[in-house]
Amino acid sequence: MSEAPALHSRRPLTLRFDIPISRTHEFWDSLRAGKFVTTKCTKCGNVTFPPQSDCPRCMGSEFEWVDLGQDATLVTYTQVMTAPASFSAEGSYTVAIAGFRGGVRALAWLEGVKAEDARSGMKLRVEARSRPDGSPYYVFVRA
Amino acid sequence: MSEAPALHSRRPLTLRFDIPISRTHEFWDSLRAGKFVTTKCTKCGNVTFPPQSDCPRCMGSEFEWVDLGQDATLVTYTQVMTAPASFSAEGSYTVAIAGFRGGVRALAWLEGVKAEDARSGMKLRVEARSRPDGSPYYVFVRA
Amino acid sequence: MTRVAVVGIGHSRFGRRTDVNIGELAFESIKQAVDDAGVDRNDIGNVVVGSAGGWYEESLPAVVVGEYAGLSGAGTMRVEAACASGSAAVKAAYNSILSGETEVAMAVGVEKMTEVDTPTSVELIGRAGSYTWEFENYGMTFPAYYALYAVAHMNEFGTTQEDLSRISVKAHKYGARNPLAQFQKEITLEKAMRSQMVAWPLKLYDACPLSDGSATVVLASEEAAKRLTDTPVWIRGVGYSSDTANLSRRDSYVGLRAAVDAAARAYSMAKVAPGDIDIATAHDCFTIAELMAYEDLGFCKKGEGAKMVREGETELGGRIPVNLDGGLKAKGHPIGATGVSMAVEITKQLRGEAGNRQAPIKRGLGLTHNIGGTGHYAYVTVYSRD
Amino acid sequence: MTRVAVVGIGHSRFGRRTDVNIGELAFESIKQAVDDAGVDRNDIGNVVVGSAGGWYEESLPAVVVGEYAGLSGAGTMRVEAACASGSAAVKAAYNSILSGETEVAMAVGVEKMTEVDTPTSVELIGRAGSYTWEFENYGMTFPAYYALYAVAHMNEFGTTQEDLSRISVKAHKYGARNPLAQFQKEITLEKAMRSQMVAWPLKLYDACPLSDGSATVVLASEEAAKRLTDTPVWIRGVGYSSDTANLSRRDSYVGLRAAVDAAARAYSMAKVAPGDIDIATAHDCFTIAELMAYEDLGFCKKGEGAKMVREGETELGGRIPVNLDGGLKAKGHPIGATGVSMAVEITKQLRGEAGNRQAPIKRGLGLTHNIGGTGHYAYVTVYSRD
């Protein structure tokens, strides 16, 4: 089908967000130091991941940071073959959801494992990484 | 106030739209030829601007093109001093709504007239312009 | 309290509609629905527009569509429940009648996804989860989210890639009977199985396409419905629920809790059981989603979805035919239009107007199952001929 | 049919809230509203989120906010009616109670406009009209749209720039009494008059700022309200209307037809007249908008808005006090939050809890006037103590 007549907009819209992390920047600070931490409500003891400065269970707003350790167990996984525009330089990547002791889970890349070779229940370790610009993120690797 | 900690997204989202004009491209074609036309419903005679291939009055979908002529009368106006991001290169511009014979109105830049010097009821003429890339648009000028 | 009926339906052709802008596209189904209902537009007190937006130029679509179709002046708003925006629009229109606000209301679902390029569409959909925790660093896509469910389901219940491909074959089989579908060609199991992997183990033929399209329903109170039509289709049960934005926080990955909740509410309100349903649409944005829907809706037990597929129970002639319009897979999935499109299809089926894809209607009951995101939203609605 | 009351209110601080993300910001008002209502979150059957979005990272805000505040599982959807999104959320929550769907519902309005830079915010707002015909080639901004009305009003009725500046001075006067307002400092007429021109003849001090903020109301059926609170504030009249996306198609430029329609419907439903209102909020995204609101709401005749300003009739102590919370101008205008914020303010006023900005309450009637876009949407709501 030949392309139909169109008005090709000459007004591109570019959005780049500055997302506030004042309440939970300790997570990223700890990650830089190699620790994987999250929030625990001081009122009801609820531990959440991602970290939240307010408790979704009791609505309390006092919390402490707890260390989740490095050990995690693979729950489910996939491998992205068709990436979004802003990840076009990343090639194909495996993504996993893994659980920590205490029950909370996190989603991250699973480095060095193709999805076909992954198995649910596989023992993993969470590790800190940083982008060329220094910004921190975390990945799972085989334990 | 110093900037609070933020996650500065590294994933800019850029949107640029291709807007279909199959049904009404004759408007832009005519404009290139210096004519300012719009649609008239063949069923109920309703003339609309902007042009529509379906009639908002009787819901008929048959229409013909009618020439609105060049003459227009200034209804209201303003001058944009703080422009949106995608117009940052345009400086300040006067915008007008003006009426054509038969009653339809259009919004466009009013060239060569500062808002302070404009007067409602002023006689205007609509003229075709084109961007450096050749895309057509229209402006009002003093008659 | 009054009952509410669908009294008019309209549906555009779905597909890559580079021939129309958002107003023109919405008009196609609005015009049909107004004609079908035989209603004066001035009597429509409320026009609810379901659209997710972002991939087309207009940011106030309800207003743009209203102007184009001569509906300016009606009460209006846009609703968004991701891929269930259309069902949210139907529900909002339904509520506005039940609450006595108006006798006649309209729900329009419309989306134009092809005004940006494909990687940008993939990006926009991928961002619709937990942006900060699952997109910014990990570039999740929609196929990838559903693949996490597919893998868990396969691991727990032995569901296979072939089972999923069979659902795709079924979609195309019925899409070929729907003149408004994006894909109207049957496919072989082999073709589905051999298609390109997009998020392992989901392939191109496990995934619905990017689509443009619109669908519209006109709803009316009992009194107005009796005046307007001899074939009202009643909304008998509306169930809806929601779940977390972060997939890492979900209870399980073998079903959608929000869908189970929404179904329970809809069945309870309609006082019907899953086995009473003559015809259903299920939200098959991915084949695994349709398979989980069978289970979440109670059409079979958890884990037995693949068995239903293998035994053809959701085919025309099977125990509960599902997606005889081709589903999202073959009909197309213009995000905001899909829920309304489902309402249109079930209305056609219950009216007996579905032609060569008509299901046998015994109890006069139909169901729509419409999921927003990856179970972020769920809307289940039960329709009835009586 | 039951009546519906506001039984709980919450309101974040408005302003440049770079200290919180969208979930944290919404939580601030949700928590207050839940506490104020004394309601169990499990009893809230429907959570409607009003947010225009685009300037913050999350594209399914209803789900993100629900997860953060422990509301996942409730029915939910996002509604958008541009700058009237908050009022549309209140109306949708109200409808869900009237329709018997739930006894208790919540409307959350939330917006984060400062995660992108200012030119990008200006761009996003400017695009919210008719993109193709008024933005793509002409770069319209929101101040420019309202300036077209201001010029017409000045030309027809002799309204002056000074009249408009007086409205700004009034906004700041009462903003200084609102600890949650973005600007809490009084200003002089001279300062307003000398501020930078943004779209002739509108100046910086004619315009509301870009803001972050959230507001929440909990609504309940008559029966639930009586159980939950001794100070219910009843929703007595809900009026809404819409107009064209293209400004070139409007009937006139000296008032908003949609606002006039919405007001007529709200007054008629509530069986009250403009003169019965003790306290109102008017949508003063620009000073000219507040002035036209006086006229469109029938507080004075068309063309006499400036006279009301000059004579102080909308000040505290005047005939009909308007925007004693500082209005959008001084309180701030986080798009989706504004309509809910208005509902919160009127509830406070009718409860007698507005402190040093408390209006005298004689008939127990308050009104909110919330405009989406430049009159693209209008929502007018009448609240009552009895």
Ligand SMILES: [Zn+2]
């Ligand atoms: Zn807690």
Ligand SMILES: [Zn+2]
């Ligand atoms: Zn006509």
